[in-house]
Amino acid sequence: MPRLYPLLIWSRARKMDNKKIEKISRALSDTNRIAILQEFKKKKDCLYCAEVNDLLDLTQPSVSHHLKQLVDADLLVPQKEGRNFKYLLNETVLNEYIACLNSLKD
Amino acid sequence: MPRLYPLLIWSRARKMDNKKIEKISRALSDTNRIAILQEFKKKKDCLYCAEVNDLLDLTQPSVSHHLKQLVDADLLVPQKEGRNFKYLLNETVLNEYIACLNSLKD
DNA sequence: AATAAACATCGAAATATTTAAATATATGAA
DNA sequence: TTCATATATTTAAATATTTCGATGTTTATT
Numbered sequence: 001m002p003r004l005y006p007l008l009i010w011s012r013a014r015k016m017d018n019k020k021i022e023k024i025s026r027a028l029s030d031t032n033r034i035a036i037l038q039e040f041k042k043k044k045d046c047l048y049c050a051e052v053n054d055l056l057d058l059t060q061p062s063v064s065h066h067l068k069q070l071v072d073a074d075l076l077v078p079q080k081e082g083r084n085f086k087y088l089l090n091e092t093v094l095n096e097y098i099a100c101l102n103s104l105k106d
Numbered sequence: 107m108p109r110l111y112p113l114l115i116w117s118r119a120r121k122m123d124n125k126k127i128e129k130i131s132r133a134l135s136d137t138n139r140i141a142i143l144q145e146f147k148k149k150k151d152c153l154y155c156a157e158v159n160d161l162l163d164l165t166q167p168s169v170s171h172h173l174k175q176l177v178d179a180d181l182l183v184p185q186k187e188g189r190n191f192k193y194l195l196n197e198t199v200l201n202e203y204i205a206c207l208n209s210l211k212d
Numbered sequence: 213a214a215t216a217a218a219c220a221t222c223g224a225a226a227t228a229t230t231t232a233a234a235t236a237t238a239t240g241a242a
Numbered sequence: 243t244t245c246a247t248a249t250a251t252t253t254a255a256a257t258a259t260t261t262c263g264a265t266g267t268t269t270a271t272t
Contacts, residue, residue, distance in 0.1 A: 018137045018144075025134035030260085031124045034131075037210050038124075049219065062261050064220060083218050083269045091211050101204050104143050105197055136230085155249065168231050170250055189239040189248050214272085221266070229258065236251065242244080 016100050024097050027073035032056050033066050037075065040089045049085040122206050130203050133179035138162050139172050143181065146195045155191040 016024075027033060036052055043051075053063050067087065070076040075094060076087040122130075133139060142158055149157075159169050173193065176182040181200060182193040 018140045021140050022135050022137050025131050025140075026259095028131035029128050029135050031128050032260095034124045034127050040210065041212055053218095058260095059262055060219070061221080061263080065260075068220085080268095085219065089210070094207065094211060098204055098207050101200065101207075104146065104195070105200060106147055132229095138230095159248095164230095165232055166249070167233080167251080171230075174250085186238095191249065216271080217269085219266100219268085222264085224263095225261085227258100227260075229256100231254100231256080233254090234252085237249085239246100239248080241246080 016096050021097065021100055024073045024075065024093070027069045027075055030066065030069075032058065033070055036066065036070065037089070046079075046086045046088050049087070052087075122202050127203065127206055130179045130181065130199070133175045133181055136172065136175075138164065139176055142172065142176065143195065152185075152192045152194050155193070158193075 028037075035055060036047070039047055039051070039055055049063075049067065052067060053060055056063055056066070058066075067076065067078075071078050071087075073093075074090055077090050079086050079088065134143075141161060142153070145153055145157070145161055155169075155173065158173060159166055162169055162172070164172075173182065173184075177184050177193075179199075180196055183196050185192050185194065
């Protein structure tokens with residue numbers, strides 16, 4: 001029986017396929033959704049659904065639609081809090097996306 | 107008359123407005139256009155229109171449409187060469203876009 | 213239990229995007 | 243000049259996206 005040795009796998013960022021890049025790009029291709037993401041800079045770390053409703057000049061169903069695009073692209077992570085919803089920015093996915101864009105330059 | 111002193115303005119990347127971010131994101135939100143950009147990695151520095159036609163499984167007008175999206179977003183710079191067209195990747199704009207995405211994380 | 217608040221879903225209208233066929237334009241070659 | 247090649251534009255069809263009003267669901271409060 002051969003001995004097994006530990007193997008260090010060096011994967012800082014999982015490779016994104018083009019469908020995933022497409023999905024994230026599409027999620028970013030709307031000024032309302034860009035504004036949502038930028039609002040995270042003004043808050044500490046999370047953003048409440050109600051805050052997004054105040055931020056955008058849109059009806060509640062439209063805001064819900066835009067948040068869903070961002071969540072479906074994994075850019076936002078939703079967390080239920082009673083009857084409220086809060087969202088966290090998924091920096092891991094954002095970093096993976098940025099890494100893909102950087103790799104275009106080589 | 108007061109003396110004037112030289113002023114160093116440190117602007118590595120011009121600030122992009124949200125409409126511009128939207129436009130670039132939309133240009134990136136299609137697997138055909140992502141494939142075009144990735145093809146630059148395999149080439150030295152420029153890509154010919156005819157090469158893009160070979161790369162994609164689309165008719166010539168469709169390829170022309172996709173190239174136009176990338177050019178309109180300033181991601182590609184077109185150069186006429188006789189009756190051919192070649193495209194250069196605009197790394198400056200790509201870097202500005204990446205800088206905007208990075209700034210979301212603060 | 214009844215009500216209100218927060219958010220999601222459905223349905224429909226308006227608009228935008230993708231694609232290809234047909235056609236136009238510009239350039240190089242004969 | 244005429245013809246062929248490379249690319250762009252126009253038009254139309256199919257599909258996707260954005261938005262809102264109406265309604266549904268879940269949860270907290272009374």
